[in-house]
Amino acid sequence: MSTDTIYAVSSGTGRAAIAVVRLSGTATRAIVKSIVRRLPPPRTAILATLRDPATQAEIDSGLVLFFPAPRSFTGEDCAEFHIHGGRAVVAGLLGALGGIDGARPAEPGEFTRRALLNSKLDLAQVEAIGDLIEAETEWQRRQAVRQMQGGLSRQTAQWRSALLEASALVEAEIDFSDEGDVPEALSRRVSGVVGPVHDALRAELAAAKSSERIREGVVIVISGPPNAGKSTLLNALARRDAAIVSHEAGTTRDAIEVQLDLAGYAVTLIDTAGLRESADMVEQIGVARALEKAQNADLVLWLSEADRPAAPDERLGAAEVWRIFTKADLVVNKDAERGLFISAETGENIGLLLDRLTKRAAQLSGEGHAGLITRERHRKAFAAAADALARIDADPQAPVEFLAEDLRAALFALERLIGRVDVEDILGDIFSRFCVGK
Structure with missing residues (x-):
């Protein structure tokens, strides 16, 4: 230094x-x-x-x-x-x-x-400081404060302490026993320590996506055929003219992203090119990008005109698709079971759609009560530790050297998570995002 x-x-x-x-x-x-x-x-x-x-x-x-x-x-x-x-x-x-x-x-x-x-x-707290500086919504702030105060660090330290205890038992058996097999009593003691830690890691991994959404934002893509009112809806939800609106089909070629704060939850709303077959090479690229955005989204709003309804494109591949019928002021029959009918012209159901999106963003973010994992780096460390412990759970009677190696692997993953072992390779990336005075 x-x-x-x-x-x-x-x-x-x-x-x-x-x-x-x-x-x-x-x-x-x-x-x-x-x-x-x-x-x-x-x-x-x-x-x-x-x-x-x-x-x-x-x-x-x-x-x-x-x-x-x-x-x-x-x-x-x-x-x-x-x-x-x-x-x-x-x-x-x-x-x-x-x-x-x-x-x-x-x-x-x-x-x-x-x-x-x-x-x-520790390293997790360092990341949390960066997150707190960049926080733009209330739940991002709360998550960063919890991490900065040591939420992830304390829990990781507890798991590490438990695994060190198990590792000491196994290493002692290696040092003082002539037998290669694990005594049944030792196997039970190791399993009693490893099992709860393994279960806790798996639970955190299951909640990881919700936690990451708080930090990174819920991704909602607006998709549909050309001239379905996608850009108009984006502007209505953003409450500003973020996208160019035109009656000419194919106006939107590239994705337009808007950041929203819905009741403290970060949402990235993306307007994409209309999906249709086209000989225009530039429009084809726009369609390909639109499909890629939809396939990676948390939620897709499929828009089509109320008087010309279109089924969602089979290529979307999204986990969740909502059907939205636009220009509802032009039709009389509005079957709510088919989807939500809206009109940017009259404002019909725009508020209702926003309320539903807010509720869904909260659900996708774990209602703010998500787990400890907030970054891909955390997820990989938890997964590496869980994989090592899974091998022990699967065969607690494995040769004692195997148990020792798996425990060391789990410990290394947790120690790297909080920076107890060499992490110089990732520090440059972390600190490059900080301001000079921090």
Whole structure:
């Protein structure tokens, strides 16, 4: 880990009432003293005049806080300058810091990386901080807070502790027994530990999709033949003109995505090209992309005109398809058993459709009470651990060396999940998504 003292603006960019500039590293104490001439008491804000150490020119007056190691976010000496947020003020302080030997601008996520390396956070908590920063809906925020507070980490640590106990029993049998077979008493003890952990992992894997939908959003695709009112519906649900609406068939060639917040649940609503046979190469590409979006969606809204109903395209391959009949103001007979009749022109049943979509988004997201898995990385780690434990469950009388190897595999998967073993290969991707001041 670098011994440099790093600094960065931790608040938002651009002009603001207040800007926060953060420091972390061994030179923090000396740097603070050089700028404000005294060191604040630990974790206590003081009002001070900030000066450029090189010229003694006054930069601003603001609050200064000092957090001595190890009781700081990074585990190192840290400090914060809370100054006025004008661009020139911020630039003046950053320029002064840049002129101090041993201080350099932080890289994206470097403060959090140092917290990880100093064991102030584990890998799951690091990811949760990134999720909290990016959270746009209430349930995304709640999920990120739970993970940041150690929800996944605590449960993983409990499973790890149980498996370490089983592993110790098996390793002791290897060390002190001349027999290759597993004694029945040991088999029962190992099964008694492994079984509940295996069951818990399988339950989490079963709930994984719901948890991931909270973080990534429920994907709803609007599909149907050309001129069925797909773009009009997208605009109505988004409450803005996100898509071009035209009476000319085939206007939409590429998918148009809109992010919605439905009662705190994130939803990605996608308008796609009309499905029909066409000699136009560009339109064919649009149709192929539309089908791909539909096949990967959580829900497809199949639109067709109420006076010209069309059955859902057999190529959709979606898990769930709702039939929606548009331009309902043009027909009299509206059989609710066939589907929902709507009219963007009059607003008929648009609110009802939105209510139903909100309810379904909540259901697909586990009503907000989903499990611990929020990322594909988590899912893979849980699956690897569960697979290893499944082999033990399937044959608890297997040679003791096999049991030991499977337990080690399960432990490695869980330890990699929370960053207890080498995870350098994934840190770059994680921290590349962080802002500089975090």
